[in-house]
Amino acid sequence: MEQAALISEQLALLTPLVLLLVAILLILGAQVLRRQRLRQLSLRRIPAYRAMPIGVGEAVESERPIHVSFGSSGLGAEATVSALAVADMLYPLAERAAISDQPPIVSLSDPTALPLAQGTLRRAYEMRQNMDAYRSTAARWYPQGPRSLAFAAGVAGALADEDASMSVIGGRFGPELAFIGETATRYDQLFFAQSDQLDGQAVAWVMAERPLIGEELYVAGAYLPARPSALHLSQVLTMEIMRVLAIVGILFFAVFALAQRMLMDVNFLLTVIGGVLLVAAVGMAVVFAIRQLRGRGRA
Amino acid sequence: MRRVLAILSSSIVIGLGLTTLWGLLPGSPLSDFAAVMIRLAVIVGAVAVLIGVLNLLGVHLRRVLEGEPGWPYSIALLFAALAVLLIAAVEGLGLVQGTALSGFLFNAVQVSVESALSALLVFFLVYAAARLLRHRITWSGLLFVVILLVVLVGWLQVPALGGFNALSEWIRTVPASAGARGLLIGVALGATAAGVRVLLGQDPSYRE
Numbered sequence: 001m002e003q004a005a006l007i008s009e010q011l012a013l014l015t016p017l018v019l020l021l022v023a024i025l026l027i028l029g030a031q032v033l034r035r036q037r038l039r040q041l042s043l044r045r046i047p048a049y050r051a052m053p054i055g056v057g058e059a060v061e062s063e064r065p066i067h068v069s070f071g072s073s074g075l076g077a078e079a080t081v082s083a084l085a086v087a088d089m090l091y092p093l094a095e096r097a098a099i100s101d102q103p104p105i106v107s108l109s110d111p112t113a114l115p116l117a118q119g120t121l122r123r124a125y126e127m128r129q130n131m132d133a134y135r136s137t138a139a140r141w142y143p144q145g146p147r148s149l150a151f152a153a154g155v156a157g158a159l160a161d162e163d164a165s166m167s168v169i170g171g172r173f174g175p176e177l178a179f180i181g182e183t184a185t186r187y188d189q190l191f192f193a194q195s196d197q198l199d200g201q202a203v204a205w206v207m208a209e210r211p212l213i214g215e216e217l218y219v220a221g222a223y224l225p226a227r228p229s230a231l232h233l234s235q236v237l238t239m240e241i242m243r244v245l246a247i248v249g250i251l252f253f254a255v256f257a258l259a260q261r262m263l264m265d266v267n268f269l270l271t272v273i274g275g276v277l278l279v280a281a282v283g284m285a286v287v288f289a290i291r292q293l294r295g296r297g298r299a
Numbered sequence: 300m301r302r303v304l305a306i307l308s309s310s311i312v313i314g315l316g317l318t319t320l321w322g323l324l325p326g327s328p329l330s331d332f333a334a335v336m337i338r339l340a341v342i343v344g345a346v347a348v349l350i351g352v353l354n355l356l357g358v359h360l361r362r363v364l365e366g367e368p369g370w371p372y373s374i375a376l377l378f379a380a381l382a383v384l385l386i387a388a389v390e391g392l393g394l395v396q397g398t399a400l401s402g403f404l405f406n407a408v409q410v411s412v413e414s415a416l417s418a419l420l421v422f423f424l425v426y427a428a429a430r431l432l433r434h435r436i437t438w439s440g441l442l443f444v445v446i447l448l449v450v451l452v453g454w455l456q457v458p459a460l461g462g463f464n465a466l467s468e469w470i471r472t473v474p475a476s477a478g479a480r481g482l483l484i485g486v487a488l489g490a491t492a493a494g495v496r497v498l499l500g501q502d503p504s505y506r507e
Contacts, residue, residue, distance in 0.1 A: 009325045016324065022495045074347075076340035081490040084497055111351030112344050137358045141351035149416040150409065161369040178423040179416070185430070196486050198479050206427045206443075214482045215489030231499070235492045242488045 025241055029234030041233055048192045048210040049223035052168065055190045056093055059165035060100040067105040067164040068093060069155060069180070070117060071195070072144055073171030074110025082171040082196050082217065083113050087120045089170060089220035094124035103135050105164060109144035109151040152176035156183040166190040169208075170217045173200035181207030215239060313500045320498075356380060446470055 033041075059066045068090045073083035090106065097104050106117045117139035125134035140158070144151040156179045159167060167184045169177060173195040181203070184191035193204035194212035205211045219239065221232035262269040315336065322333025359373035367373075387401045428447060431440050452460060453467020 012325050016321075018491065019320075019495055022491055023499065026492070026496055026499060074344070076344055081494045081497075085489075085493055088493075111347035111354075114347065114351055114354055137354065137361055139354070140358050141354045143351070143355070149413045149420070153416055157369070157372075161367070163368075175420055175424065176416075178420055178427060181427065182423050196490075198482065201482060203424065203427070206424070206431050214485035218489030218493040231496055235496050239488055239492045242492065243485070246484055246488065 022238055022242065025238040026231065026234050029237045030230040033230040033233055041236075043222065043233075043236060046212070046216055046219075046223060048208075048212050048216070049220065051190070051210050052093060052166075052192060052224065053096060055166040055192075056096040058190075059102070060097060062165060063100060063102055064163055064165035065102040065105050066093060066097055067107065067155075067159055067167040067189075069167070069169045069171070069173075070106070070108035070110070070113045071169065071171040071173040071177075071200075072109045072148055072151070073196075074108070074112040075116060076112055077110075079110075079172040079196065083110070083116060085218045085220065086170045087116050089168065089217070089224060090117065090120050091124055092220075092224035093168065094121050095127055098125045098128035098130050098133065101133050103133060103138040105158065105162060106139040107142055107151075107155045107158070108139065109142055109148060111141050114139055114141050148174055148176045149179070152179040156180050159183050159189065160187055163187070164189055167192070169193040169204065170195075170212065172196055173204070175199050175203050177203045178207060309500050313498055316498055352380075 056066055068086070070083055070086045073079040073086060075083055090104070094104050104121065106121065108114060108117055118136050121138055122131075122134060122136075125131050142151045142154040153176075159180065160183055164187075167180060167189050169180060169192065171194075173193075174197055177193060177195060177200050181191055181193065183189075185207070191208050192210055192212060193208040194214075194217045195201045195204050196214075196217070201214065205213070219232075219236050222228045222236045225232075258272065262272060318329060319333045319336045321327055322329035322331075322336070327333070356377065359376050361367075362373040363370050363377070383401060383404060386404070389395055390399065390401055428444065432444055449463065450467045450470055453463040453465075453470075455463075
């Protein structure tokens, strides 16, 4: 027990090092991008971010509102960063929608996200110089109740009543996300969803036409604006580098643990070799079968 | 002037953020300061609930005044909210002894409604899974449905389905668990990078 506490304390000391590494990568990346004017990087394709601006355009043309939800993300708790990420996504969408008389509907269940949502909307309307159309009540707090179900049901009702054209859900959601998704499907609304909770993410993947998976929420600032800032692009690069480091680290420790065990146990070594050969044989058979099927299709 | 205010507020936010972060590390001399800041955040959160209630009342009052679709529901909400506020205030001031009507109302209405919604949720999810194949026949969709069926069948405690039970258990503990960890690592990386970007103070929102 004491050893576990010691390891936990030592790992906690790694936190500032990781943060420092991320900060250095972000600053270096942004400087390189600024100097070399490489702002038009070819980013990995995320279908949801391609479809969102088109959806906003359709909403403006049909004079229907768009809906963006923060879920139970709020400031000052664990979900602070996801709340900021949703605000990053809301800003470019609201900026496009601000030319219309229909303000976006922003729903949230953590009241600390209310000033963030209102501030983001206000900035977007100021940017478009259309403050006459801005309403502070466009950002709405729905009390979440013990399991957020009342919140989701309330938002679903509002989406149906106000005939929203598109719904973008991000941040902290559980399976209650299904209520909003079901309403979006029933009323023929575009539906994009993501959650930083596993159960919510699973429901989002099933229900959304173009789901956002995991960390894709955090890069909205690099994908949605017409001219993203160098720092947002640098964040995408930093995330890719950190991802590669994490994968290499996991593989290294897995191979190390496997090698250690194989050296101690010959039977285990033979089982691993047999397993690898079996997986390779099945893989080759699948590839061969797919090629045969494709060949027949072409013929 | 606006620019000076933006720089000043950004400096305060970033300075306090970094100091609190430092105070949260084990053995930090600033741990008391970090605790005070966290308590302050909790108090701000409590005040935010009040702002939220005012926002809720404002939104629904506007719906009623402008006759927007569903305005009768807004009237019901306004009456219910004011009635519960009144009851809670009477209880809080100690004008009524020995009753907890607001607690009873919460349990009788809110908890019951949420339980009913929980039950409905199951059907929504099953219907969504069925619809997934109707609209989007992809390899990942097929894999999802096959694994869903294997896991559901594996949960049936029938001796003849022993193989399914083992397969279901393996799917839940190995590939599903690995996928979940992968997702969580991705979210953690994204949150770290986005959080540090905000702390660097170069976010466009700081300048406006």
